[in-house]
Amino acid sequence: MLSGPSDRWLSFYFRLPLIAPCMPSVVITFLARSLHSAMQHLLFQLHVQIYMMPEGSKKGDLRLYKALEFPLQWKMEKVLIHKPLVDASIVEYKGQYWIFASDFKRFGAQKNGELEIWCAPTPLGPWHQHRDNPVVNGGKSLGARSGGRPFVWEGNLYRFGQDCGDSYGRRVRAFHVITLTEDEFVEVEVPLGIEESKKGRYAWNGLRYHHMDVQQLPSGNWIALMDGDRVPSSDLSVKYTLGSAALLVLLVLNILVGILFGCVRCVFPSGYMLPSKRGDTSLPWTPPQLLPKIYKAAMRLNRSSSILRGRMRMRSCMRFLLLLVIFILCVCAVCMVVNCFFGGNGAEEPYPYEGQFSQFTMIAMTYEARLWNLKMYIKHYSRCASVREIVVVWNKGQPPDPQTEFDSAVPVRIRVEPVNSLNNRFKPDPLIKTRAVFELDDDIMMTCDDVERGFKAWRENSDRLVGFYPRLIDGSPLKYRNERYARHRKGYNMILTGAAFVDSEVAFSRYWSKEMDTGRALVDELFNCEDILMNFILANATSGRAVEYVHPAWAIDTSKLSSSAISRDTQGHYNKRTQCLLRFSQLYGGVPLKKWEFNSRNDGWDS
């Protein structure tokens, strides 16, 4: 009996002396003799028992299980209610126990729109129905079906319901139960207080959340757990159906090709052609008059395919065309099958690091002439799962209105700068709420998945500059060269901050420190090289590794298409940067950058 959940037992064991003085003294004397067995008995009476009441409506009733050995061993205690109740939730309120549940088998009950209440003096029963059952019976978006644990706060009873409007478990709704007695029930909806993400399936609860468990911690604080889903509830079956259909099309196309080109012929065993006189050779499940029909059809198919083949031979171009069409259809069908069965949920999900997810702030520096770029940028990146906020460093011209100009799933903040300077992108900003900042030029378009991979790599080593554009600075005299050179030399020692994750607290304050005044002045003088300065600063601050590269699956640089980028004149740009390198190495006493090889990560993200 005592082999149960030890924690709970222990707490009652120590509380026992408080109860003992109330007992007759004679008992206490006797207890001394046989303390152990008596205590066992007493403890059993006081034991807090853990129960589970899962939904098992397929069995047709509501059952209660008792924990024998928590958490893995359970025993069926009793059948509470002989009805197929779903999503039954118990709460103690005003000295009674109440069950909120749905019984969709009840006559006239609306699927996902029915709620009924049961009442009992203890959770073990006896349970009896509320007078007005079903207390709610209507549309499935009403939130009738239970969506988690009801709770009492400041004497008021609240319950969660599922809004199953667009899809099963679309969202959770909260209700304040104003009146609850055995023959009365009144509830009103109250705000849930959780803002829905606009990121759609890129957010963990973007399309559905249908369950909440709110509980008070031993410390007195409250904690709430909520579920979430990126796909509608029918998504899996739709995908399987589509995939199977595509597979069928693929099969039919292949057979068709076979028939057309004579590799496959419809063969019909002659024994089955006509029933014999005794009629016992025909298949038992086929009506005898059907067999000749099938035989005839097969013959016709064979004949017409050979006619077609004859024509094809004459017109080889037609034959080629038909083959091409079928081939393309087959490729499409294969793609569809692969996508449906192995394509996942279609969302570019964030990567956990040590089991955790996190968020970062994006910083884009721009000005008036590049507004169209910025709109596209915000629309795309604001949907990426880990983006918390986008800060636009506005260097020149009339700033746009973030409320009306952009289609964004996260807050957009325009930070208007008094001076048009490239140093502004690394300016310490107390309004940035995350440590991780993703500096990304407004003319670079890349996938959310690449961004998320970069973010994970940064979280592994948050003192590094982790980015997508590697460079190798070497030679005597120093020369700035492109990525191809770094690839050729199989290593890099610099990461461009046009697309890089950096620690906003440490790196930004270093960049804007007094010692870097001359460096920043040089950046302003040349209107270039702020990223080279940042690389120098970070490399100088550590004896270890300061930069890390992540290979983007694809990245488009739209500056090649527009005329307003500073790096458009490539040769001039490179010359300027070579000049920077020389000046910085003079300023900071040499080149602190260390070379690192590509392909050093186990996951191959830096290939």
Added chain:
Amino acid sequence: MKFFLETKHVSCPDWWFCLWQGAKMYMFFELKNSITKQGDIGVAESTDNGATWSYVGIALDEEWHLSYPFIFEYHGEVRVPQLSQLHKNIL
């Protein structure tokens, strides 16, 4: 959640409820067995108030589909055992 990978034969965790026991937090949830397509009740535990979870095992597996594992504690009535019962125990 990450720990579902360790169990291999399960997918689609759905309904869950939590319970604290001492410093540990337990989560009971519906696990769909990918072979039988039937829901069982699984358990995970957390020692950091729900920040990270590790899978413990299957708590309940019946012949029919189970979900919505509503879990709760019931303190029962505090009853001091009757003298006659105690007497029997002691003897």
